[in-house]
Amino acid sequence: MKAKAAVLWDHNTPWSVEEIELADPREREVLIKVVASGMCHSDDHAVTGDLAVPLPVIGGHEGAGIVEKIGPGVRDVEVGDHVVLSFIPSCGRCRWCAVGQSNLCDLGAILMAGAQVDGTYRAAARGHDVGTFSLLGTFGNYTVVPEASVVKINKWIPLEKACLVGCGVTTxxxxxxxxxxxxxxxxxxxxxxxxxxxxxxxxxxxxxxxxxxxxxxxxxxxxxxxxxxxxxxxxxxxxxxxxxxxxxxxxxxxxxxxxxxxxxxxxxxxxxxxxxxxxxxxxxxxxxxxxxxxxxxxxxxxxxxxxxxxxLFGECNPRADIPRLLNLYEAGLLKLDEMVTTEYRLEDINQGYDDMKSGKIMRGVIIHEH
Missing domain, CATH: 3.40.50.720 (NAD(P)-binding Rossmann-like Domain)
Known part of the structure; x- marks a missing residue:
């Protein structure tokens, strides 16, 4: 399928918003319609090279959306579910997940690899495979991610606020x-x-x-x-x-x-x-x-x-703490509405990061068009 995403082709260059080709989800993968993506500083670290991410890469690791399609073997979500994408996956099987330290999940070792868990790519542009930041690539209006990165949430929670608990708020x-x-x-x-x-x-x-x-x-x-x-x-x-x-x-x-x-x-x-x-x-x-x-x-x-x-990730366990934080939001104890200073279109992503680096905003959120 065709989608639209912000791609980084070289260090210290602007994000390029362009059409991409997106393959279907494979074993234990999920296709997500991304509704909103927080603009975290870590994506800018990829731009500057402070984080060693292979290029080209689709940015974004703080997102929320709706499950559009599931691959073989997916058990935790179904089509139509609302989800937050956790910037660190939780496999549930490694030593760290087993002892309640899933922020240190062994899958975290491949977060900066660009490819998916099996070493292959789901996105392509300009005739090249394109990686996804943190296995997610939420600067695309659609993305394919591992089931291990998906946390189901209640459908009545606004996704443009829920996206923040995918990284920054939880951290x-x-x-x-x-x-x-x-x-x-x-x-x-x-x-x-x-x-x-x-x-x-x-x-x-x-x-x-x-x-x-x-x-x-x-x-x-x-x-x-x-x-x-x-x-x-x-x-x-x-x-x-x-x-x-x-x-x-x-x-x-x-x-x-x-x-x-x-x-x-x-x-x-x-x-x-x-x-x-x-x-x-x-x-x-x-x-x-x-x-x-x-x-x-x-x-x-x-x-x-x-x-x-x-x-790292505030020592949080995403499958437990993301719903916990959204419960605090619903109870009026955690302020998410107030955290969002400005909403941007994907085409305005570079302006959003200029605003962030100049100190004009607390948190910018990209609202995707579909």
Whole structure:
């Protein structure tokens, strides 16, 4: 079948919106009519080369849609089901899925391969096979994905909001609730207030944090951070350091979460300086794949028993936590409507990413035309 998608043909070039050919789903695969796709910063990491993704590739890994067709062996969904596409698949069989760490599913090893699980491709353009980012390619109005990447949801939940829990909201929420282990009464700092940072604020609020300090260089993020639950705002880590010291009477924060667009090694020690003895720094932000250098006072880590924790997908289990978060949304506890700053047509994808990188939006969503 013919479809329309945003394809990246070379690094540091614009997304090209064009017609593609899409093959039928194969064994344990599903054809999805994509209704909406969140515009996550990770797709821009593919553009810059910070994430090593073979090109050409159809972008998008934060989507929601409707099952159009199922391949042989599919058991969990049927035609007409509404689904969220999880950016990390969950096979349910590997060691990590079996012990409740499906965010570390072994299928994650092929997320950046471009091809599907069997090593072949379902999309083609200009006479070439075209990969899909994170096995998904939600920057297409139709896509073929593994059943392991599909989570069925209630049909009454708006798909243009549900798409956000396919990556960013779940990652941010889990960074606070799971990796950060935020408890009632805690003081929390979130550095970098985009889609993931805003969701980390919400996770901290739902977990009962007393102080939530949002940190961003853009003053325009202050109002949005407060809408999502931040109690204070700072424009730099240095400013946050003084503020947290005052709020906690010198104890410092229980948890500090780094959710900037691109993490660098020189950010780590300032984050460690924000937390108390026994506190936790959560590193959620993506760094260039080859980055190895950082600055860290090792004695401070040992003598003050501070912790630095990495967080992938917020340590969430997609088949359990995606429905859980949508239940929180239905209950009015998780704000998704407020997260969406602007809706775009697929043809406006490059403008959307310009808006994101300039700090104009919290989260952009592409609404596909069919």
């Amino acid at each position: 941010g929420w889990g960074s606070a609730v799971n990796t950060g282990e935020v408890s009632p009464g805690d003081s929390v700092v979130v550095v970098g207030i985009g889609g993931i940072g805003g969701s980390a604020i919400q996770g901290a609020k739902i977990a009962g944090a007393r102080h939530i300090v949002a940190v961003d260089i853009s003053p325009d993020k202050k109002a949005m951070a407060e809408t999502l639950g931040a109690t204070h705002f700072a424009s730099s880590i240095d400013e946050a350091m003084t503020l947290v010291n005052e709020l906690t009477w010198g104890v410092m924060a229980d948890v500090a979460i780094l959710t900037v667009g691109v993490a660098s090694g020189d950010m780590i020690q300032p984050m460690v300086g924000l937390i108390r003895k026994g506190g936790r720094v959560v590193l959620t932000a993506v760094s260039p794949m080859g980055a190895t250098d950082t600055q860290l006072h090792l004695a401070e880590m040992t003598l003050f028993q501070k912790q630095l924790r990495g967080s």
